[in-house]
Amino acid sequence: MSFVRPDIIRPPSEHASYYLPLTSGCSNNSCTFCAFSFTHLGIRDLDDVKREIDAMALYANSRMWTAGQPDIVYAILRQWDRERVFLQDGDALVYPYPLLMEVLQYLNGKFPALERIASYATPQDILRRSVQELRALREQKLGILYMGVESGDDDVLKKIRKNASHDQMVEAAKKVKASGILLSVTVILGLGGVAGSGKHALETARILTEMDPDYAGALTLTLIPETELYKEWESGAFEMITPFDSLRELKTMVEHSTFSNCFFSSMHASNYFSIRGSMPKDKGKVLRQLQALLSRKDPNMLRPEFMRGL
Template sequence: MSFQRPQIFRPPSEARSYFLPLTQGCSNNSCSFCRYNGAQLHVRDVEEIKEEIDALDLYLREGVCLPHIHPVVYQVASHLTTKRVFLQDGDALVYPYPKLVEVLQYLNVKFPWLEKIAAYATPQDLLRRSVEELKVLKELKLDIVYVGPESGDDEVLKHVNKGVTHDEIVEGTRRAKEAGISLSVTVLLGLGGVTGSERHAHETARILTEIDPEYAGALTLTLVHGTPLYEESCQGKFELISPLQSLNELKTIIENADFTNCFFSSMHASNYLAVRGVLPQDRNRMLGQLSHVLKTEDESLLRPEFMREL
Protein backbone atom coordinates (compact mmCIF):
# COMPACT_ATOMS: atom_id res chain seq x y z
CA MET A 1 0.00 0.00 0.00
CA SER A 2 1.35 3.43 -0.88
CA PHE A 3 2.08 5.80 1.98
CA GLN A 4 -0.92 7.90 3.02
CA ARG A 5 -0.04 11.36 4.24
CA PRO A 6 -1.23 11.63 7.88
CA GLN A 7 -3.53 14.36 9.16
CA ILE A 8 -1.65 17.12 10.92
CA PHE A 9 -1.64 16.59 14.70
CA ARG A 10 1.08 18.74 16.18
CA PRO A 11 2.02 20.54 19.38
CA PRO A 12 0.78 24.17 19.47
CA SER A 13 4.35 25.44 19.45
CA GLU A 14 4.91 23.81 16.03
CA ALA A 15 2.00 25.61 14.36
CA ARG A 16 4.29 27.44 11.93
CA SER A 17 6.74 24.61 11.24
CA TYR A 18 6.96 22.63 8.03
CA PHE A 19 5.30 19.23 8.58
CA LEU A 20 7.32 16.43 7.04
CA PRO A 21 5.77 12.95 7.37
CA LEU A 22 8.15 10.08 8.07
CA THR A 23 5.53 7.69 9.38
CA GLN A 24 1.79 7.43 9.70
CA GLY A 25 0.25 6.25 12.97
CA CYS A 26 2.12 5.30 16.13
CA SER A 27 4.33 2.28 16.74
CA ASN A 28 2.96 1.93 20.26
CA ASN A 29 -0.67 1.74 19.22
CA SER A 30 -1.81 0.08 22.44
CA CYS A 31 -2.78 3.00 24.72
CA SER A 32 -6.40 2.40 25.62
CA PHE A 33 -7.44 6.08 25.58
CA CYS A 34 -5.75 7.19 22.37
CA ARG A 35 -7.11 7.72 18.88
CA TYR A 36 -4.07 5.80 17.57
CA ASN A 37 -5.20 2.70 19.48
CA GLY A 38 -5.08 -0.23 17.06
CA ALA A 39 -3.92 1.94 14.14
CA GLN A 40 -1.26 0.34 12.00
CA LEU A 41 2.11 2.04 11.67
CA HIS A 42 3.20 2.92 8.14
CA VAL A 43 6.80 3.83 7.46
CA ARG A 44 7.48 6.11 4.50
CA ASP A 45 10.12 5.30 1.96
CA VAL A 46 13.23 7.43 2.38
CA GLU A 47 13.38 8.24 -1.35
CA GLU A 48 9.82 9.60 -1.21
CA ILE A 49 10.79 11.83 1.71
CA LYS A 50 13.79 13.14 -0.21
CA GLU A 51 11.56 13.81 -3.20
CA GLU A 52 9.32 15.95 -0.98
CA ILE A 53 12.34 17.80 0.40
CA ASP A 54 13.52 18.47 -3.17
CA ALA A 55 10.06 19.74 -4.13
CA LEU A 56 9.95 21.98 -1.06
CA ASP A 57 13.39 23.34 -1.89
CA LEU A 58 12.33 24.13 -5.46
CA TYR A 59 9.15 25.84 -4.23
CA LEU A 60 10.97 27.93 -1.61
CA ARG A 61 13.68 29.02 -4.08
CA GLU A 62 11.66 29.51 -7.27
CA GLY A 63 7.98 29.27 -6.34
CA VAL A 64 7.54 26.25 -8.64
CA CYS A 65 4.84 23.68 -7.76
CA LEU A 66 5.20 20.21 -9.28
CA PRO A 67 1.96 18.49 -10.34
CA HIS A 68 2.76 15.08 -8.82
CA ILE A 69 3.58 16.47 -5.36
CA HIS A 70 0.82 16.46 -2.72
CA PRO A 71 -0.85 19.91 -2.58
CA VAL A 72 -0.46 19.98 1.23
CA VAL A 73 3.28 20.45 0.69
CA TYR A 74 2.62 23.80 -0.96
CA GLN A 75 -0.18 24.79 1.39
CA VAL A 76 2.09 24.27 4.41
CA ALA A 77 5.11 25.83 2.68
CA SER A 78 3.16 28.97 1.78
CA HIS A 79 2.49 29.59 5.51
CA LEU A 80 6.01 28.83 6.63
CA THR A 81 7.20 31.62 8.91
CA THR A 82 9.78 29.71 10.96
CA LYS A 83 12.99 27.87 10.22
CA ARG A 84 11.63 24.71 11.80
CA VAL A 85 10.60 21.28 10.58
CA PHE A 86 8.26 19.02 12.54
CA LEU A 87 8.57 15.34 11.70
CA GLN A 88 5.20 13.58 11.57
CA ASP A 89 3.57 11.34 12.84
CA GLY A 90 2.62 9.96 16.31
CA ASP A 91 6.19 8.91 17.07
CA ALA A 92 8.46 9.84 14.17
CA LEU A 93 11.48 8.87 16.25
CA VAL A 94 10.60 5.24 15.55
CA TYR A 95 11.80 5.77 11.96
CA PRO A 96 14.72 3.35 11.40
CA TYR A 97 17.81 5.05 12.80
CA PRO A 98 20.16 4.99 9.75
CA LYS A 99 17.36 6.29 7.55
CA LEU A 100 16.46 8.95 10.11
CA VAL A 101 20.07 10.13 10.05
CA GLU A 102 19.93 10.14 6.23
CA VAL A 103 16.75 12.26 6.21
CA LEU A 104 18.12 14.76 8.74
CA GLN A 105 21.40 15.02 6.82
CA TYR A 106 19.44 15.67 3.63
CA LEU A 107 17.37 18.37 5.32
CA ASN A 108 20.56 20.01 6.59
CA VAL A 109 22.19 19.96 3.14
CA LYS A 110 19.12 21.31 1.35
CA PHE A 111 18.20 23.87 4.01
CA PRO A 112 21.37 25.10 5.72
CA TRP A 113 19.25 27.90 7.25
CA LEU A 114 17.18 25.35 9.16
CA GLU A 115 17.27 26.07 12.90
CA LYS A 116 15.31 23.31 14.59
CA ILE A 117 13.82 19.91 13.92
CA ALA A 118 11.20 18.47 16.26
CA ALA A 119 9.22 15.23 16.61
CA TYR A 120 6.92 13.28 18.84
CA ALA A 121 8.68 10.36 20.50
CA THR A 122 7.51 7.57 22.74
CA PRO A 123 9.65 6.64 25.76
CA GLN A 124 10.20 3.32 23.94
CA ASP A 125 11.69 5.17 20.94
CA LEU A 126 14.14 6.93 23.26
CA LEU A 127 15.01 3.67 25.04
CA ARG A 128 15.90 2.09 21.68
CA ARG A 129 18.57 4.74 21.13
CA SER A 130 21.86 5.21 22.94
CA VAL A 131 22.91 8.64 24.19
CA GLU A 132 25.55 8.65 21.41
CA GLU A 133 22.92 8.00 18.74
CA LEU A 134 20.73 10.74 20.16
CA LYS A 135 23.71 13.11 20.15
CA VAL A 136 24.12 12.46 16.41
CA LEU A 137 20.47 13.47 15.92
CA LYS A 138 21.00 16.56 18.06
CA GLU A 139 24.00 17.55 15.92
CA LEU A 140 21.68 17.23 12.92
CA LYS A 141 19.40 19.80 14.61
CA LEU A 142 16.86 17.54 16.31
CA ASP A 143 16.27 20.14 18.98
CA ILE A 144 13.22 18.96 20.88
CA VAL A 145 11.15 15.82 21.35
CA TYR A 146 7.57 15.84 22.58
CA VAL A 147 7.00 12.91 24.90
CA GLY A 148 3.75 11.90 26.60
CA PRO A 149 4.26 9.90 29.78
CA GLU A 150 0.62 10.77 30.61
CA SER A 151 1.06 9.51 34.17
CA GLY A 152 3.81 8.65 36.59
CA ASP A 153 1.70 6.03 38.29
CA ASP A 154 2.68 2.47 37.33
CA GLU A 155 -0.84 1.21 38.02
CA VAL A 156 -2.33 3.75 35.63
CA LEU A 157 0.36 3.09 33.02
CA LYS A 158 -0.42 -0.60 33.20
CA HIS A 159 -4.17 -0.08 33.13
CA VAL A 160 -4.06 2.06 29.99
CA ASN A 161 -1.54 -0.25 28.29
CA LYS A 162 1.14 2.39 27.95
CA GLY A 163 3.77 -0.32 27.52
CA VAL A 164 6.37 1.34 29.75
CA THR A 165 6.91 1.82 33.47
CA HIS A 166 7.61 4.97 35.45
CA ASP A 167 11.31 4.09 35.67
CA GLU A 168 11.59 3.33 31.95
CA ILE A 169 10.04 6.68 31.06
CA VAL A 170 12.54 8.45 33.31
CA GLU A 171 15.43 6.53 31.72
CA GLY A 172 14.30 7.28 28.15
CA THR A 173 13.90 10.98 28.80
CA ARG A 174 17.22 11.06 30.68
CA ARG A 175 18.97 9.85 27.51
CA ALA A 176 17.43 12.65 25.44
CA LYS A 177 18.47 15.20 28.04
CA GLU A 178 22.00 13.87 28.21
CA ALA A 179 22.20 14.19 24.43
CA GLY A 180 21.20 17.86 24.75
CA ILE A 181 17.74 17.40 23.21
CA SER A 182 15.06 19.50 24.91
CA LEU A 183 12.02 17.79 26.35
CA SER A 184 8.41 18.83 26.19
CA VAL A 185 6.37 16.46 28.32
CA THR A 186 2.61 16.02 28.53
CA VAL A 187 0.56 14.48 31.30
CA LEU A 188 -3.11 13.60 31.21
CA LEU A 189 -5.38 14.75 34.03
CA GLY A 190 -8.06 12.21 34.86
CA LEU A 191 -6.25 9.16 33.53
CA GLY A 192 -6.51 7.42 36.91
CA GLY A 193 -10.27 7.87 36.96
CA VAL A 194 -12.03 8.79 40.20
CA THR A 195 -10.57 6.01 42.34
CA GLY A 196 -6.98 6.53 41.20
CA SER A 197 -7.10 10.32 40.98
CA GLU A 198 -5.00 11.22 44.00
CA ARG A 199 -2.31 8.63 43.42
CA HIS A 200 -2.14 9.54 39.70
CA ALA A 201 -1.61 13.21 40.55
CA HIS A 202 1.09 12.56 43.17
CA GLU A 203 2.96 10.03 41.04
CA THR A 204 2.73 12.33 38.03
CA ALA A 205 4.26 15.15 40.08
CA ARG A 206 7.02 12.71 41.07
CA ILE A 207 7.83 11.68 37.50
CA LEU A 208 7.86 15.31 36.36
CA THR A 209 10.34 16.07 39.12
CA GLU A 210 12.54 13.18 37.99
CA ILE A 211 12.36 14.10 34.30
CA ASP A 212 12.77 17.83 35.04
CA PRO A 213 11.85 18.91 31.48
CA GLU A 214 12.15 22.36 29.94
CA TYR A 215 8.45 22.31 29.02
CA ALA A 216 5.51 20.45 30.53
CA GLY A 217 1.85 20.54 29.66
CA ALA A 218 -1.26 19.11 31.24
CA LEU A 219 -4.15 17.90 29.11
CA THR A 220 -7.45 16.57 30.42
CA LEU A 221 -8.69 13.16 29.42
CA THR A 222 -11.49 13.14 26.89
CA LEU A 223 -12.89 9.74 26.07
CA VAL A 224 -12.53 8.94 22.38
CA HIS A 225 -15.44 6.98 20.95
CA GLY A 226 -14.47 3.41 20.11
CA THR A 227 -11.33 3.21 22.26
CA PRO A 228 -11.04 0.53 24.96
CA LEU A 229 -11.19 3.16 27.73
CA TYR A 230 -14.40 4.55 26.25
CA GLU A 231 -15.87 1.02 26.34
CA GLU A 232 -14.73 0.59 29.96
CA SER A 233 -16.48 3.81 30.83
CA CYS A 234 -19.70 2.67 29.12
CA GLN A 235 -19.57 -0.54 31.18
CA GLY A 236 -19.12 1.43 34.39
CA LYS A 237 -15.58 0.11 34.93
CA PHE A 238 -13.93 3.52 34.57
CA GLU A 239 -15.34 6.71 36.03
CA LEU A 240 -14.31 10.06 34.59
CA ILE A 241 -13.29 12.72 37.10
CA SER A 242 -15.31 15.92 37.31
CA PRO A 243 -14.01 19.27 36.02
CA LEU A 244 -13.23 20.41 39.59
CA GLN A 245 -11.43 17.13 40.34
CA SER A 246 -9.26 17.81 37.29
CA LEU A 247 -8.29 21.15 38.85
CA ASN A 248 -7.45 19.35 42.08
CA GLU A 249 -5.11 17.05 40.17
CA LEU A 250 -3.52 20.03 38.45
CA LYS A 251 -3.05 21.74 41.82
CA THR A 252 -1.41 18.65 43.31
CA ILE A 253 0.98 18.43 40.36
CA ILE A 254 1.96 22.12 40.49
CA GLU A 255 2.36 21.97 44.28
CA ASN A 256 4.52 18.87 44.29
CA ALA A 257 6.52 18.82 41.06
CA ASP A 258 9.97 20.21 41.66
CA PHE A 259 11.47 21.74 38.50
CA THR A 260 14.73 23.51 37.82
CA ASN A 261 13.18 25.81 35.22
CA CYS A 262 10.10 24.61 33.41
CA PHE A 263 7.47 26.38 31.34
CA PHE A 264 4.33 24.65 32.59
CA SER A 265 0.96 25.13 30.99
CA SER A 266 -2.60 23.87 30.96
CA MET A 267 -3.52 26.02 27.96
CA HIS A 268 -4.56 23.04 25.84
CA ALA A 269 -8.21 23.17 24.76
CA SER A 270 -9.01 19.90 26.56
CA ASN A 271 -8.55 21.58 29.95
CA TYR A 272 -11.22 23.25 32.04
CA LEU A 273 -8.94 26.03 33.25
CA ALA A 274 -5.89 27.52 31.60
CA VAL A 275 -2.94 28.35 33.83
CA ARG A 276 0.62 28.86 32.77
CA GLY A 277 3.91 30.07 34.06
CA VAL A 278 7.51 29.26 34.73
CA LEU A 279 8.06 26.90 37.63
CA PRO A 280 9.17 27.20 40.31
CA GLN A 281 8.95 31.01 40.30
CA ASP A 282 5.29 31.34 39.26
CA ARG A 283 4.04 28.54 41.50
CA ASN A 284 2.16 30.70 44.01
CA ARG A 285 0.39 32.71 41.34
CA MET A 286 -0.70 29.58 39.49
CA LEU A 287 -1.85 27.85 42.68
CA GLY A 288 -3.75 31.02 43.64
CA GLN A 289 -5.69 30.88 40.36
CA LEU A 290 -6.59 27.23 40.94
CA SER A 291 -7.45 27.70 44.63
CA HIS A 292 -9.81 30.56 43.82
CA VAL A 293 -11.87 28.39 41.47
CA LEU A 294 -11.72 25.37 43.78
CA LYS A 295 -12.83 27.44 46.76
CA THR A 296 -15.73 29.18 45.02
CA GLU A 297 -16.63 26.06 42.99
CA ASP A 298 -17.78 28.55 40.38
CA GLU A 299 -18.10 26.41 37.28
CA SER A 300 -18.81 29.47 35.15
CA LEU A 301 -15.06 30.13 35.39
CA LEU A 302 -14.36 26.85 33.60
CA ARG A 303 -14.16 26.20 29.87
CA PRO A 304 -17.61 24.95 28.83
CA GLU A 305 -17.81 21.32 27.74
CA PHE A 306 -18.77 22.22 24.16
CA MET A 307 -15.59 24.29 23.78
CA ARG A 308 -13.27 21.54 24.87
CA GLU A 309 -11.23 19.76 22.24
CA LEU A 310 -9.07 16.68 22.17
Protein backbone atom coordinates in the same frame (compact mmCIF):
# COMPACT_ATOMS: atom_id res chain seq x y z
CA MET B 1 1.33 -1.46 1.10
CA SER B 2 1.75 2.17 -0.04
CA PHE B 3 2.35 4.85 2.57
CA VAL B 4 -0.74 6.85 3.55
CA ARG B 5 -0.02 10.42 4.60
CA PRO B 6 -1.34 10.92 8.15
CA ASP B 7 -3.60 13.69 9.36
CA ILE B 8 -1.74 16.54 11.04
CA ILE B 9 -1.46 15.99 14.78
CA ARG B 10 1.17 18.25 16.29
CA PRO B 11 2.07 20.11 19.49
CA PRO B 12 0.65 23.65 19.71
CA SER B 13 4.16 25.12 19.66
CA GLU B 14 4.74 23.62 16.20
CA HIS B 15 1.91 25.60 14.59
CA ALA B 16 4.19 27.37 12.09
CA SER B 17 6.39 24.36 11.31
CA TYR B 18 6.47 22.30 8.13
CA TYR B 19 4.92 18.89 8.85
CA LEU B 20 7.05 16.23 7.17
CA PRO B 21 5.73 12.67 7.56
CA LEU B 22 8.29 9.91 8.09
CA THR B 23 5.80 7.50 9.62
CA SER B 24 2.07 7.09 10.05
CA GLY B 25 0.43 5.91 13.23
CA CYS B 26 2.39 4.96 16.32
CA SER B 27 4.70 2.06 17.14
CA ASN B 28 2.92 1.70 20.49
CA ASN B 29 -0.60 1.77 19.10
CA SER B 30 -2.11 0.11 22.16
CA CYS B 31 -2.97 2.97 24.56
CA THR B 32 -6.59 2.51 25.54
CA PHE B 33 -7.47 6.22 25.40
CA CYS B 34 -5.78 7.10 22.11
CA ALA B 35 -7.03 7.29 18.52
CA PHE B 36 -3.69 5.91 17.33
CA SER B 37 -4.94 2.56 18.65
CA PHE B 38 -7.06 2.37 15.47
CA THR B 39 -3.99 2.56 13.24
CA HIS B 40 -1.00 0.49 12.21
CA LEU B 41 2.53 1.81 12.02
CA GLY B 42 3.62 2.81 8.52
CA ILE B 43 7.21 3.63 7.54
CA ARG B 44 7.68 5.98 4.60
CA ASP B 45 10.20 5.21 1.90
CA LEU B 46 13.32 7.39 2.15
CA ASP B 47 13.26 8.36 -1.53
CA ASP B 48 9.66 9.52 -1.16
CA VAL B 49 10.67 11.70 1.81
CA LYS B 50 13.52 13.20 -0.20
CA ARG B 51 11.19 13.97 -3.11
CA GLU B 52 8.98 15.95 -0.76
CA ILE B 53 11.99 17.83 0.62
CA ASP B 54 13.03 18.63 -2.96
CA ALA B 55 9.52 19.96 -3.62
CA MET B 56 9.72 22.05 -0.45
CA ALA B 57 13.00 23.58 -1.59
CA LEU B 58 11.76 24.29 -5.12
CA TYR B 59 8.67 26.06 -3.81
CA ALA B 60 10.57 27.95 -1.12
CA ASN B 61 13.18 29.20 -3.59
CA SER B 62 11.12 29.84 -6.72
CA ARG B 63 7.44 29.34 -5.85
CA MET B 64 7.30 26.48 -8.37
CA TRP B 65 5.20 23.38 -7.80
CA THR B 66 6.39 19.82 -8.36
CA ALA B 67 4.19 17.36 -10.21
CA GLY B 68 2.98 14.45 -8.14
CA GLN B 69 3.08 16.17 -4.75
CA PRO B 70 -0.28 16.37 -2.92
CA ASP B 71 -2.00 19.72 -2.43
CA ILE B 72 -1.47 19.50 1.35
CA VAL B 73 2.28 19.98 0.79
CA TYR B 74 1.66 23.43 -0.67
CA ALA B 75 -1.02 24.33 1.85
CA ILE B 76 1.57 23.72 4.58
CA LEU B 77 4.32 25.52 2.69
CA ARG B 78 2.21 28.67 2.37
CA GLN B 79 2.08 29.04 6.16
CA TRP B 80 5.56 27.70 6.91
CA ASP B 81 7.91 30.00 8.83
CA ARG B 82 10.95 28.32 7.18
CA GLU B 83 12.53 28.03 10.62
CA ARG B 84 11.20 24.72 11.92
CA VAL B 85 10.24 21.28 10.68
CA PHE B 86 8.11 18.82 12.63
CA LEU B 87 8.55 15.16 11.73
CA GLN B 88 5.29 13.23 11.73
CA ASP B 89 3.65 11.03 12.95
CA GLY B 90 3.05 9.68 16.46
CA ASP B 91 6.70 8.76 17.00
CA ALA B 92 8.94 9.60 14.06
CA LEU B 93 11.94 8.65 16.18
CA VAL B 94 11.05 5.03 15.38
CA TYR B 95 12.23 5.69 11.79
CA PRO B 96 15.36 3.55 11.20
CA TYR B 97 18.32 5.44 12.63
CA PRO B 98 20.57 5.58 9.52
CA LEU B 99 17.62 6.74 7.43
CA LEU B 100 16.62 9.32 10.03
CA MET B 101 20.14 10.74 9.99
CA GLU B 102 19.98 10.89 6.20
CA VAL B 103 16.66 12.76 6.32
CA LEU B 104 18.04 15.33 8.76
CA GLN B 105 21.21 15.82 6.72
CA TYR B 106 19.17 16.19 3.53
CA LEU B 107 16.88 18.75 5.17
CA ASN B 108 19.83 20.76 6.44
CA GLY B 109 21.46 20.61 3.02
CA LYS B 110 18.36 22.05 1.35
CA PHE B 111 17.58 24.50 4.17
CA PRO B 112 20.85 25.52 5.87
CA ALA B 113 19.09 28.31 7.80
CA LEU B 114 16.73 25.84 9.46
CA GLU B 115 16.64 26.51 13.21
CA ARG B 116 15.08 23.38 14.65
CA ILE B 117 13.66 19.97 13.80
CA ALA B 118 11.21 18.31 16.18
CA SER B 119 9.43 15.00 16.66
CA TYR B 120 7.15 13.05 18.92
CA ALA B 121 8.94 10.14 20.58
CA THR B 122 7.78 7.22 22.70
CA PRO B 123 9.85 6.27 25.75
CA GLN B 124 10.59 2.97 24.02
CA ASP B 125 12.06 4.76 20.99
CA ILE B 126 14.30 6.90 23.17
CA LEU B 127 15.51 3.91 25.18
CA ARG B 128 16.47 2.14 21.95
CA ARG B 129 18.87 4.99 21.15
CA SER B 130 22.19 5.61 22.86
CA VAL B 131 23.06 9.05 24.20
CA GLN B 132 25.70 9.24 21.47
CA GLU B 133 23.09 8.56 18.78
CA LEU B 134 20.80 11.21 20.23
CA ARG B 135 23.68 13.69 20.33
CA ALA B 136 24.39 12.98 16.67
CA LEU B 137 20.74 13.76 15.89
CA ARG B 138 21.05 16.94 17.94
CA GLU B 139 24.02 17.98 15.79
CA GLN B 140 21.67 17.70 12.80
CA LYS B 141 19.28 20.18 14.50
CA LEU B 142 16.88 17.72 16.12
CA GLY B 143 16.27 20.21 18.88
CA ILE B 144 13.24 18.97 20.82
CA LEU B 145 11.40 15.72 21.48
CA TYR B 146 7.78 15.58 22.65
CA MET B 147 6.97 12.60 24.85
CA GLY B 148 3.59 11.58 26.20
CA VAL B 149 4.04 10.58 29.84
CA GLU B 150 0.30 10.47 30.63
CA SER B 151 0.78 9.37 34.27
CA GLY B 152 3.47 8.55 36.78
CA ASP B 153 1.33 5.87 38.40
CA ASP B 154 2.45 2.41 37.28
CA ASP B 155 -1.05 1.03 37.93
CA VAL B 156 -2.54 3.58 35.52
CA LEU B 157 0.22 2.97 32.99
CA LYS B 158 -0.54 -0.75 32.99
CA LYS B 159 -4.28 -0.18 32.66
CA ILE B 160 -3.90 2.12 29.67
CA ARG B 161 -1.29 -0.22 28.12
CA LYS B 162 1.40 2.42 27.85
CA ASN B 163 4.00 -0.36 27.68
CA ALA B 164 6.46 1.80 29.60
CA SER B 165 6.88 2.09 33.36
CA HIS B 166 7.48 5.12 35.59
CA ASP B 167 11.18 4.25 35.91
CA GLN B 168 11.62 3.61 32.18
CA MET B 169 10.20 7.02 31.32
CA VAL B 170 12.54 8.68 33.82
CA GLU B 171 15.46 6.83 32.22
CA ALA B 172 14.34 8.00 28.77
CA ALA B 173 14.12 11.60 29.99
CA LYS B 174 17.64 11.46 31.39
CA LYS B 175 18.94 10.21 28.05
CA VAL B 176 17.30 13.08 26.19
CA LYS B 177 18.62 15.68 28.61
CA ALA B 178 22.13 14.19 28.50
CA SER B 179 22.09 14.53 24.72
CA GLY B 180 21.29 18.25 24.82
CA ILE B 181 17.91 17.82 23.12
CA LEU B 182 15.06 19.73 24.76
CA LEU B 183 12.36 17.57 26.33
CA SER B 184 8.66 18.44 26.36
CA VAL B 185 6.26 16.09 28.13
CA THR B 186 2.49 15.86 28.51
CA VAL B 187 0.39 14.38 31.29
CA ILE B 188 -3.34 13.70 31.31
CA LEU B 189 -5.65 14.91 34.06
CA GLY B 190 -8.35 12.39 34.97
CA LEU B 191 -6.61 9.36 33.50
CA GLY B 192 -6.83 7.48 36.80
CA GLY B 193 -10.58 7.96 36.98
CA VAL B 194 -12.33 8.66 40.26
CA ALA B 195 -10.86 5.66 42.07
CA GLY B 196 -7.26 6.43 41.14
CA SER B 197 -7.35 10.23 41.07
CA GLY B 198 -5.28 10.98 44.17
CA LYS B 199 -2.51 8.50 43.45
CA HIS B 200 -2.40 9.44 39.77
CA ALA B 201 -1.87 13.11 40.66
CA LEU B 202 0.83 12.46 43.28
CA GLU B 203 2.73 9.91 41.21
CA THR B 204 2.57 12.19 38.19
CA ALA B 205 4.04 15.02 40.27
CA ARG B 206 6.81 12.62 41.29
CA ILE B 207 7.64 11.56 37.75
CA LEU B 208 7.69 15.18 36.59
CA THR B 209 10.18 15.96 39.34
CA GLU B 210 12.37 13.00 38.41
CA MET B 211 12.23 13.73 34.68
CA ASP B 212 12.76 17.49 35.15
CA PRO B 213 11.70 18.38 31.58
CA ASP B 214 12.19 21.71 29.85
CA TYR B 215 8.46 21.92 29.09
CA ALA B 216 5.48 20.18 30.66
CA GLY B 217 1.87 20.38 29.59
CA ALA B 218 -1.27 19.05 31.21
CA LEU B 219 -4.21 17.87 29.10
CA THR B 220 -7.60 16.78 30.38
CA LEU B 221 -8.86 13.34 29.42
CA THR B 222 -11.26 13.45 26.49
CA LEU B 223 -12.88 10.14 25.66
CA ILE B 224 -12.75 9.15 22.00
CA PRO B 225 -15.60 6.93 20.80
CA GLU B 226 -14.69 3.30 20.08
CA THR B 227 -11.46 3.41 22.08
CA GLU B 228 -11.15 0.82 24.84
CA LEU B 229 -11.30 3.44 27.58
CA TYR B 230 -14.49 4.86 26.07
CA LYS B 231 -16.02 1.37 26.18
CA GLU B 232 -14.94 0.98 29.82
CA TRP B 233 -16.68 4.27 30.61
CA GLU B 234 -19.83 3.17 28.77
CA SER B 235 -19.93 -0.05 30.79
CA GLY B 236 -19.35 1.76 34.09
CA ALA B 237 -15.92 0.19 34.66
CA PHE B 238 -14.27 3.61 34.38
CA GLU B 239 -15.69 6.72 36.08
CA MET B 240 -14.72 10.16 34.82
CA ILE B 241 -13.73 12.82 37.34
CA THR B 242 -15.49 16.20 37.38
CA PRO B 243 -14.02 19.36 35.85
CA PHE B 244 -13.18 20.74 39.29
CA ASP B 245 -11.60 17.43 40.27
CA SER B 246 -9.34 17.75 37.23
CA LEU B 247 -8.23 21.13 38.56
CA ARG B 248 -7.55 19.57 41.95
CA GLU B 249 -5.32 17.06 40.20
CA LEU B 250 -3.57 19.90 38.39
CA LYS B 251 -3.02 21.74 41.67
CA THR B 252 -1.59 18.59 43.25
CA MET B 253 0.79 18.10 40.35
CA VAL B 254 2.03 21.69 40.52
CA GLU B 255 2.25 21.70 44.31
CA HIS B 256 4.16 18.43 44.66
CA SER B 257 6.54 18.72 41.69
CA THR B 258 9.94 20.39 41.69
CA PHE B 259 11.68 21.62 38.55
CA SER B 260 15.06 23.13 37.74
CA ASN B 261 13.68 25.30 34.95
CA CYS B 262 10.45 24.23 33.28
CA PHE B 263 7.67 26.03 31.46
CA PHE B 264 4.50 24.37 32.77
CA SER B 265 1.11 25.01 31.22
CA SER B 266 -2.43 23.76 30.78
CA MET B 267 -3.09 25.80 27.64
CA HIS B 268 -4.35 22.83 25.62
CA ALA B 269 -7.93 23.08 24.34
CA SER B 270 -8.96 19.99 26.31
CA ASN B 271 -8.53 21.79 29.63
CA TYR B 272 -11.22 23.55 31.61
CA PHE B 273 -8.86 26.29 32.79
CA SER B 274 -5.51 27.50 31.52
CA ILE B 275 -2.48 28.17 33.68
CA ARG B 276 1.06 28.87 32.60
CA GLY B 277 4.28 29.71 34.32
CA SER B 278 8.01 29.20 34.54
CA MET B 279 8.78 26.82 37.36
CA PRO B 280 9.89 27.21 40.07
CA LYS B 281 9.62 31.02 39.76
CA ASP B 282 5.85 31.14 39.13
CA LYS B 283 4.82 28.17 41.29
CA GLY B 284 3.24 30.29 44.03
CA LYS B 285 1.29 32.41 41.55
CA VAL B 286 -0.09 29.37 39.74
CA LEU B 287 -1.09 27.66 42.99
CA ARG B 288 -2.93 30.80 44.13
CA GLN B 289 -4.80 30.92 40.82
CA LEU B 290 -5.91 27.32 41.17
CA GLN B 291 -6.83 27.65 44.83
CA ALA B 292 -8.98 30.70 44.11
CA LEU B 293 -10.76 28.82 41.35
CA LEU B 294 -11.35 25.76 43.53
CA SER B 295 -12.60 27.90 46.42
CA ARG B 296 -15.18 29.68 44.27
CA LYS B 297 -16.31 26.60 42.32
CA ASP B 298 -17.92 28.86 39.75
CA PRO B 299 -18.59 26.84 36.57
CA ASN B 300 -18.76 30.09 34.61
CA MET B 301 -15.01 30.43 35.09
CA LEU B 302 -14.38 27.16 33.24
CA ARG B 303 -14.06 26.59 29.52
CA PRO B 304 -17.47 25.35 28.31
CA GLU B 305 -17.69 21.83 26.91
CA PHE B 306 -18.43 22.99 23.37
CA MET B 307 -15.12 24.90 23.31
CA ARG B 308 -13.02 21.96 24.47
CA GLY B 309 -11.17 19.89 21.93
CA LEU B 310 -8.41 17.41 21.27
